[in-house]
Amino acid sequence: MDPWAVFAVLGALVLASTVLGVVWRSGQGRIRTSTTTDTVAIDGVELGDGVTLLQFSSEYCSPCRATARVLDELATQRHGIVHVELDVAERPELAARFQVLQTPTTFVLDAEGRIRSRIGGAVRRDAVAAELDRLLGAAAA
Template identity: 50%
Template sequence: MNGIAALGILLALVATATAAGLVWRATTGRARSARRADTVRAAEVGASAFGERATLLQFSTEFCAPCAATARVLEAAAREEEGVAHVDVDLTERPDLARRFAVLQTPTTLVLDGTGVIRARIGGAARPADVRGTLDRILGSDHVTA
């Protein structure tokens, strides 16, 4: 192979990796509507109760660096809205839940409505604006921020 062909292949690989990285960065941490309307019960994930209006169900692991920042974002959102709870589940202790909810990365957050139905999913570090927008959509326009 000559030098020009090798350089062309190298540039194509760099362009492909850059494009993949940009797509990943644009989608991680964003709320997406749930594909399936699964219902989650509090006891199923080891929680005593969920929020009466919505629940931010976070899946983390002990050594996950972005999990702590996501927990702060979700806790703040739960404090702002009456009837919204934040529940954090350590997948190190509950690997069965990773399979059940198809968690491929931590943190992963499921946004549940008041009946426990999964309404949205956030893969990666949650962005405050996305969490707020998702809660606004689930709670409707009649909610009042504390």
């Protein structure tokens, strides 16, 4: 095979990988709102008075630790917010029920236990804070 053709193929592979990586990364930490009216009940999990941050993690997931720190901070800074972290290895039935395909995955539940938002990947503090403000503001209105 011609060396230039090999370089062209390798260059195309590098370019395609870079584009796919950028697209995948842009979706990480993005909040997807939910319009479901179904309530969530989980054995052994007590929901918050206002909002529950339900995080699915795994033992060897470093972004899970960072996400837990951010969610813990936000929960302690605001009244009525509870952060609950579940290990997918310990609760695989919940991971399947909520269709968790990656860790961390965080669900934002309102006071009635309805899923209001889903965040795949490491969370962004400002985005979660804005979502909490939106939900708590809607609850107060």
